[in-house]
Amino acid sequence: MLKVILRHLLLLMVCVGSSAQAVLTIEITQGVKGAMPIAVVPFGWEGPLHKPPVDIAEIVTADLHRSGRFSPLPEYDMLARPTDPSKVNFQNWRTLGVESLVVGKIRATTNNQYIVQFVLFDVFRSTQITGQTFHVGKVSDLRKTAHQVSDIIYEALLGERGAFDTRIAYVTQSRGPSGKPRYSLQVADADGHGPQAILNSSEPLMSPSWSPDGKKLAYVSFEGGRPAIYTQDVRLGKREKISGFRGINGAPAWSPDGTRLALVLSRDGSPDIYVMNLLNKKLTRLTRSYGIDTEPVWTPRGDAIVFTSDRGGKPQLYKVTLAGRQVQRLTFEGEYNARAALSPDGRLVAMVHGSGNRYRIAVMDLENGAMQVLTDTSLDESPSFAPNGSMIIYATESRNKGVLSAVSVDGRVRQRLVLQEGDAREPVWAPYVR
């Protein structure tokens, strides 16, 4: 455990050197018994030049570890460090209780590119489960390759798609040299590495939402002194103002087909849910209540929207169909249920579940209504599902700092991503890039 933390610290310093902005570190706050024992042997290096500064085995080990489904063998416990599949002595690994083994190597090609190869073995059967070769164009892509290796291993052993080679977006707030607040919209790898601020502002930024193709973010910015909704191409930086009506312009959410944006406007009175056609900017009003209707999210089929409303007195989750505008209340347990997130298969809804002074993340099974509280902190907010539905990332408060945390959907594994400076909030997990 200590070793894992030390490794992360080393990575951390590397990153600090390259980009001065915030870096997240991962601490696993709660593990699982019965995680699958696996060993990822340090990859070999064949090349005339220096070894690349990216340790693929280390990244894969960290990925598998923080999924909570694997228990990787520490490097110092390894009896041998084979890098060639033909050199593996399976008896060595059986002795250590390892069930799966990963060996691999990196080779440099003549034009400064890399070839990464790995093999995954079933130790008890002494057989190869899978393996792959990657051609990598530049050093900076090696981290991505490592996450792809993790995804292949995860899927081969667990039968479900991995979500390591994905990204997250979140908002940070820090104080500038003059003490003025400074808000940034950040995009980072799912493990918190390589954060890049795609927007900086002295006014609040809120509610980032990914387009279904993972190329754009919609968000709320107060940059003109009033809230407005923008969309921004993450790679190119090109942005467009989508909505700047009188009153609230909030909580944007892309439809699953990417053609529409659900949003919240109060231009006609109290906050209500609207849908904007992104091609012609035409607005359709979906809800009409005297209460606060906000935080829309689309069902995966795009035929309904789940939202927060206090029309019944306290905030609870409701669902409205696009066709008939039929409204149905979804949550009844607890005095405060808000900020829904739907699992990719649409079966689970995660939410901020408040009782007394505690606001925690809960999930409800939409088929049978069973509710489970997943966290045990008290200022939790903004849940967002990984694109494979395995984890939920959310924001909480720890030692007077806003931090990001992730929890498995069954609540058994938790990890924390701590920002170096300032507060992190409103994490949103990007979809798989098609």
Added chain:
Amino acid sequence: MNILRKALILVVPVMFLAGCASAPTDTTDEGLGTDSSIESSGTETGFGTTSGSDDSGSSAQAMGLSGSSDISSSAFSLDDSDPANLLNKRVIYFDFDRSKVKSEYEEIIAAHATYLANNPGARVRLEGHADERGSREYNIGLGERRGNSVARHLGLQGAARNQLDVISYGEERPVALGHDEESWALNRRVEIVYTKQK
């Protein structure tokens, strides 16, 4: 005399802050290749700036006042017949998840309503805020509801609708940074910000 002294005290820090606001800031890109950094625009940066303690609300509004127009100290004498103190009280506090204006604030609101009725050119911005608990967008809704609630009271007592502007910051701009009941109580508020005095 007393009023004049107050005006001077308020105007001096304002000039300083206004200078800060218009100075170029470091908000442009940091070598990350971002195309769309926002420069702080200068025109409105003075509004609603909040800081530190309980009574910071009033100094923040003073910034807004002077930042937005060329006021002489006489312009700040918001009132010469009334006890001016009530007009200098510009923060209304609320109970948790509520937007009802408590009776203890009615006197303050009445004073502002009277001032607005007597100065048809004056404009206020009602900035609604919530404490950090719960979800952010719901809190934006709650902040707006609080702002509207104060606007309604001001309107009933003589302010014209076009003098009032409501904006909600939800939980995004706390004045107290603790995670306890005391801080939350200070953050559940509406700030009355004069953007034009007369």
